[in-house]
Amino acid sequence: MTTDDTPHNQERASTPERRGRSPAEWTTLAISIVMLLGIAGLVTYLYAVDGNEEPAIEIEPQFAAIRQVGDAYYLPVRVTNTGDETAADVRITGELPAESGDPETSELEYLFLAGQETADGTMVFSQEPTESELRILPVSFQDP
Numbered sequence: 001m002t003t004d005d006t007p008h009n010q011e012r013a014s015t016p017e018r019r020g021r022s023p024a025e026w027t028t029l030a031i032s033i034v035m036l037l038g039i040a041g042l043v044t045y046l047y048a049v050d051g052n053e054e055p056a057i058e059i060e061p062q063f064a065a066i067r068q069v070g071d072a073y074y075l076p077v078r079v080t081n082t083g084d085e086t087a088a089d090v091r092i093t094g095e096l097p098a099e100s101g102d103p104e105t106s107e108l109e110y111l112f113l114a115g116q117e118t119a120d121g122t123m124v125f126s127q128e129p130t131e132s133e134l135r136i137l138p139v140s141f142q143d144p
Contacts, residue, residue, distance in 0.1 A: 051084035055115070057138035058082050059092060061123075063131050075106075075123045077136065081113035087141035088112045094123045094136040112144060 021029075062076040075094070081087050092108040106123035113119060123129075123136070 053084040055081050055083040055085050055087035059136045073125045073128045075129050077121050080118040084115040086114045086144050088144040090141040091139040093139045096129050096134050
């Protein structure tokens with residue numbers, strides 16, 4: 001047996017010799033690098049530009065959309081987090097003066113409101129809420 005007939009040399013002879021990357025490999029590499037740099041640049045940009053304003057709750061009752069069903073008055077309410085950060089467990093209370101002393105209250109609760117997010121809800125009262133008498137206030141929220 002000669003040294004050229006060993007199994008190790010036979011495998012080497014049947015394997016083509018590698019001379020470098022093909023144009024398709026270079027193209028794929030270039031596209032991948034451009035995509036990674038683009039994603040890294042976008043993340044950096046969003047981090048730098050994204051605001052960090054604390055949550056602030058704005059409440060807008062929709063008096064034009066009040067509806068009465070039986071003895072209950074349904075008042076749609078639009079709640080907006082005008083801050084940039086998320087607020088969790090947002091609680092809203094509406095107070096309507098009552099003839100018998102204690103004000104009538106209705107509450108809304110949202111699990112969370114992301115920054116700049118708006119959510120709709122409905123408050124229910126036993127007497128018709130009017131714009132001059134109704135007080136709607138944010139009660140509390142948590143930082144998630």
